[in-house]
Amino acid sequence: MAIDIPTRTDQLPTSATRFIGKAVNRIEDPALVSGTVEFIDNLSLPGMLHCAILRSPHPHARITGIDVSAALELPGVEAVLTGEDVERWCDPCFTAPEGWGNYCLAVGKVRFVGEPVVAVAATSRYIAEDALELIQVEYELLAPVANPDEAMAPGAPLVFESRGTNVIQSRTYTWGEVDRVFAEADRIVTRQFRWNRVGANPTETFGCICQWDLADNSLTCRGAYQTPRFMGIGRAASLRLPANKVKIISHAQGGGFGGKGGPRGTDIAALLSRKSDGRPVKYIEDRMEYLLAGGGQSWDRYYDASLALKADGTVTGFKVRLVDDQGAGAEGYGTISAAKPLAAFTGNYRIEAAFYDLTLVATNRAPTYPYRGYGPPPHNLVLESLMDVAARELTLDPAELRRRNYIRPEQFPYTVPSGNEYDSGNYAAVLDRVLELADYKGLREAQTKARAEGRLVGIGVVSTVEPGVFDWNAYATVGVPGVGVPEGVKVAVDVFGSVTVAVGFNLQGQGQFTIAAQVVADYLGVDMNTVKVTTASTDVALPHFGQGGSRLGVAVTGAILGACEKLRQTFCRVVAHVMQTEPEQIELLDGRLQMKGAPSHGMSIAEVAGLMLSRSDLLPLGVEPCPEATFVWVSPNRNQPDDQGRCRSYLTAAAATHVVQVEIDRDTGQVKILGYYIVDDCGTRLNPANVEGQLQGGVAQGVGAALYEEYVYDPQCQPLVSTFVDYLMPTIHEVPMTVKDHIVTPSPIAPLGAKGCGEGAIHTTPAALLCAINDALAPLGLECRETPASPRRLWQLLHDKA
Amino acid sequence: MSTRQTIRLTVNGKAYEREVEPRLTLADFIRHELHLGGTHVGCEHGICGACTILIDGSSARACLTLAVQADGASITTVEGLRKRETGQLHPIQQAFVDAHGLQCGFCTPGFIMTTLELLGENPNPTDDEIKEALGGNLCRCTGYQSILDSVRLAASRINTASAA
Ligand code: FES
Ligand code: FES
Numbered sequence: 001m002a003i004d005i006p007t008r009t010d011q012l013p014t015s016a017t018r019f020i021g022k023a024v025n026r027i028e029d030p031a032l033v034s035g036t037v038e039f040i041d042n043l044s045l046p047g048m049l050h051c052a053i054l055r056s057p058h059p060h061a062r063i064t065g066i067d068v069s070a071a072l073e074l075p076g077v078e079a080v081l082t083g084e085d086v087e088r089w090c091d092p093c094f095t096a097p098e099g100w101g102n103y104c105l106a107v108g109k110v111r112f113v114g115e116p117v118v119a120v121a122a123t124s125r126y127i128a129e130d131a132l133e134l135i136q137v138e139y140e141l142l143a144p145v146a147n148p149d150e151a152m153a154p155g156a157p158l159v160f161e162s163r164g165t166n167v168i169q170s171r172t173y174t175w176g177e178v179d180r181v182f183a184e185a186d187r188i189v190t191r192q193f194r195w196n197r198v199g200a201n202p203t204e205t206f207g208c209i210c211q212w213d214l215a216d217n218s219l220t221c222r223g224a225y226q227t228p229r230f231m232g233i234g235r236a237a238s239l240r241l242p243a244n245k246v247k248i249i250s251h252a253q254g255g256g257f258g259g260k261g262g263p264r265g266t267d268i269a270a271l272l273s274r275k276s277d278g279r280p281v282k283y284i285e286d287r288m289e290y291l292l293a294g295g296g297q298s299w300d301r302y303y304d305a306s307l308a309l310k311a312d313g314t315v316t317g318f319k320v321r322l323v324d325d326q327g328a329g330a331e332g333y334g335t336i337s338a339a340k341p342l343a344a345f346t347g348n349y350r351i352e353a354a355f356y357d358l359t360l361v362a363t364n365r366a367p368t369y370p371y372r373g374y375g376p377p378p379h380n381l382v383l384e385s386l387m388d389v390a391a392r393e394l395t396l397d398p399a400e401l402r403r404r405n406y407i408r409p410e411q412f413p414y415t416v417p418s419g420n421e422y423d424s425g426n427y428a429a430v431l432d433r434v435l436e437l438a439d440y441k442g443l444r445e446a447q448t449k450a451r452a453e454g455r456l457v458g459i460g461v462v463s464t465v466e467p468g469v470f471d472w473n474a475y476a477t478v479g480v481p482g483v484g485v486p487e488g489v490k491v492a493v494d495v496f497g498s499v500t501v502a503v504g505f506n507l508q509g510q511g512q513f514t515i516a517a518q519v520v521a522d523y524l525g526v527d528m529n530t531v532k533v534t535t536a537s538t539d540v541a542l543p544h545f546g547q548g549g550s551r552l553g554v555a556v557t558g559a560i561l562g563a564c565e566k567l568r569q570t571f572c573r574v575v576a577h578v579m580q581t582e583p584e585q586i587e588l589l590d591g592r593l594q595m596k597g598a599p600s601h602g603m604s605i606a607e608v609a610g611l612m613l614s615r616s617d618l619l620p621l622g623v624e625p626c627p628e629a630t631f632v633w634v635s636p637n638r639n640q641p642d643d644q645g646r647c648r649s650y651l652t653a654a655a656a657t658h659v660v661q662v663e664i665d666r667d668t669g670q671v672k673i674l675g676y677y678i679v680d681d682c683g684t685r686l687n688p689a690n691v692e693g694q695l696q697g698g699v700a701q702g703v704g705a706a707l708y709e710e711y712v713y714d715p716q717c718q719p720l721v722s723t724f725v726d727y728l729m730p731t732i733h734e735v736p737m738t739v740k741d742h743i744v745t746p747s748p749i750a751p752l753g754a755k756g757c758g759e760g761a762i763h764t765t766p767a768a769l770l771c772a773i774n775d776a777l778a779p780l781g782l783e784c785r786e787t788p789a790s791p792r793r794l795w796q797l798l799h800d801k802a
Numbered sequence: 803m804s805t806r807q808t809i810r811l812t813v814n815g816k817a818y819e820r821e822v823e824p825r826l827t828l829a830d831f832i833r834h835e836l837h838l839g840g841t842h843v844g845c846e847h848g849i850c851g852a853c854t855i856l857i858d859g860s861s862a863r864a865c866l867t868l869a870v871q872a873d874g875a876s877i878t879t880v881e882g883l884r885k886r887e888t889g890q891l892h893p894i895q896q897a898f899v900d901a902h903g904l905q906c907g908f909c910t911p912g913f914i915m916t917t918l919e920l921l922g923e924n925p926n927p928t929d930d931e932i933k934e935a936l937g938g939n940l941c942r943c944t945g946y947q948s949i950l951d952s953v954r955l956a957a958s959r960i961n962t963a964s965a966a
Contacts, residue, residue: 036840041839041843203850510905693948737946738947
């Protein structure tokens with residue numbers, strides 16, 4: 001049976017969509033506002049113990065002795081776990097590239113401040129923490145490797161001795177005739193940029209409850225798991241269990257953004273359960289642990305980049321040299337962040353040739369993890385900043401320079417030099433609309449006036465492409481195998497006609513349960529509020545990935561459409577049999593299976609399901625009594641990369657242009673956002689309120705990254721940030737209330753024409769803000785090329801000049 | 803450990819008497835002793851506001867308060883807002899649903915409790931007053947715009963209802 005996934009909403013079996021495309025209320029919200037959702041720390045199991053972790057105070061040291069005897073004597077302590085146990089029972093975690101992983105607890109030496117060294121399970125968290133104070137660890141200090149320069153210096157101390165180097169990976173990519181376009185350029189602009197570490201910081205930290213079944217030698221993990229099956233496979237590998245003996249039960253998560261972490265905490269809790277005779281062990285990471293060594297540090301980058309241009313402003317080439325400080329190994333898949341820009345290396349522009357020189361380096365900073373966007377936010381900041389530098393040098397308006405270089409609507413599908421294929425777009429239309437929305441001319445006039453008064457007012461106009469619906473092939477270049485990321489669902493109709501959708505992931509905030517309900521309700525003609533969406537644990541779930549790479553809204557839509565289509569085909573056979581006609585004569589419309597041309601002859605979905613389950617005598621031969629269907633969706637038409645990493649990777653290409661107006665206070669260096677305007681195009685908007693929420697949330701994180709947030713380390717590699725007092729999360733005062741509009745260029749290939757839209761704003765906002773800041777500084781001949789452009793940094797820039 | 807102390811307090815209208823360790827935080831007490839899990843914990847150092855509750859009508863951080871300090875107090879948590887048995891949402895909760903004022907919802911109980919205090923004192927706040935009140939609550943998901951909308955919506959509905 002061929003299953004066609006509709007790419008347009010008018011292909012759905014409904015006379016008019018009732019839910020898709022509408023800003024319907026989310027089905028997940030009544031429980032969330034009531035405070036009754038079972039986040040992992042709300043759950044207790046009988047006999048449960050609590051874990052606390054003693055962490056390294058040193059960035060690099062050999063462990064010469066551990067004495068846990070006093071801790072073991074503390075009443076309430078049930079088990080203590082050290083590197084010895086871990087070495088006996090575990091393998092270092094899997095990484096890409098291979099061989100750069102740590103054990104879940106330090107074995108032999110510590111490689112970063114905050115690395116787990118000893119873990120305790122006790123009858124309460126309070127007692128477990130008391131026990132940590134009774135543990136003695138002796139260290140022999142080693143010279144830390146504080147940054148990539150130190151790491152790559154000859155004779156540098158090694159973070160992983162067995163590797164013989166601190167360079168995790170180093171290679172170049174050449175796409176097109178780079179040397180020629182640079183040689184023939186009328187103008188080349190070159191700049192260095194420094195993007196300091198930021199990270200996800202979901203409001204809920206990671207947490208889990210693990211239980212090791214000693215009889216069955218199996219493991220059950222409940223927790224704040226973003227990608228359950230992936231997590232299960234990883235645990236099976238690190239804990240030396242068959243994958244079918246690891247069951248992951250994903251709970252609702254208080255945000256994720258890629259940076260939830262969890263593998264170490266899970267392994268530690270699992271081993272403590274094993275050591276305490278199979279009692280369940282809960283580990284709830286606290287915020288200080290998260291900030292020091294959780295999944296929340298990303299993108300620690302040093303850039304050197306150039307653009308080649310013709311005199312008329314045509315951009316012909318783009319070269320990027322990136323040195324990326326991965327921290328102590330690749331356990332968090334931070335390496336992928338450096339590979340992802342290949343999916344949209346040259347942004348919105350017809351740049352014919354590009355070059356990427358990528359070096360991933362290990363240091364004694366904490367290992368880096370994914371963060372929303374997974375790499376393009378700094379990359380786009382570099383590209384867009386160079387566009388502005390070029391515009392200034394050519395005395396062109398930055399919006400005009402961009403417009404001249406946009407990929408044109410008739411050029412789609414468009415293959416970028418780095419290999420990915422953009423599905424559709426209309427970048428000039430996005431730009432026109434946002435310039436109108438912002439009254440760009442008016443903003444420029446106001447800027448001229450402000451400058452005359454000596455005020456530092458600047459405007460940023462930044463365009464980006466958001467690769468949506470990730471595929472593993474995008475990351476092959478850092479050692480990730482595979483093509484295709486399956487996402488499976490089951491759609492079941494019960495004997496009374498109620499519909500249940502089982503998915504492999506749980507709530508995280510993006511509203512995918514609601515999307516699932518909208519799609520299934522419109523397809524099957526039921527009310528979305530009667531649809532139950534539920535999470536299957538990994539032992540029974542279909543292949544799935546879950547949230548990540550701006551894919552789940554699209555992927556789950558595709559999976560549900562596929563399952564519904566299979567149901568429709570079965571239902572048509574059943575109804576045709578009952579009506580003594582051919583299945584081709586039956587159609588599904590608005591929840592009824594009816595005779596084509598004679599719609600009064602038919603049955604409701606509920607009637608068909610009821611019949612299938614209770615009247616086997618009426619079923620046609622070969623039809624099972626099962627009004628349920630599964631479907632595992634995967635992006636169509638993906639391929640293996642070539643030796644330069646080129647492939648069709650991300651399925652969709654959404655686009656946006658942001659216009660922001662800022663003013664810098666000369667006396668404090670503080671940036672004030674005076675106005676913020678967004679026009680985006682992510683194809684069909686399945687739930688416009690969800691899309692706007694994703695945009696605005698991404699803006700907030702972009703504001704944090706561009707202006708405030710930073711994981712600061714001192715020259716000895718000691719982290720100086722361990723609380724929200726030091727790590728400055730934007731509040732309602734810092735985040736602009738943005739003015740938004742959109743245009744719709746549907747994807748011709750994605751389910752219902754919808755494009756991934758979870759990351760576009762964080763791809764764009766940091767660049768827009770830095771461009772605006774540098775526009776404000778331009779009359780002084782100053783440029784800020786380091787993020788965050790914090791008050792201190794800008795004040796220094798202004799002050800040093802004076 | 804340290805000697806336990808007896809505390810008596812009212813939570814969401816229900817009286818409790820419990821023996822607790824003096825070092826037990828009020829957040830842990832509410833969450834793990836009374837099993838009211840809606841008061842979330844995001845930082846345990848007073849910055850994120852996820853643990854915001856009302857103590858004798860005033861907003862407080864449950865993570866920075868000890869349970870023994872709440873002896874004799876009357877506490878409201880997010881669980882105290884919706885109607886019992888019918889589950890009908892409080893107008894503030896409903897406004898957050900209708901204006902899409904949440905994504906993951908982990909910060910939401912804190913925002914709702916802060917809003918409850920705000921609208922109790924100032925039923926018709928300006929945007930600046932709303933921002934001032936919510937300035938101590940972090941939300942990593944929404945970017946605050948829909949939260950601002952939610953509070954405006956709640957205020958207007960409550961005002962319309964009380965005018966009627
Ligand atoms: S948990 Fe209390 S303020 Fe963050
Ligand atoms: S909704 Fe997730 S932190 Fe606010």
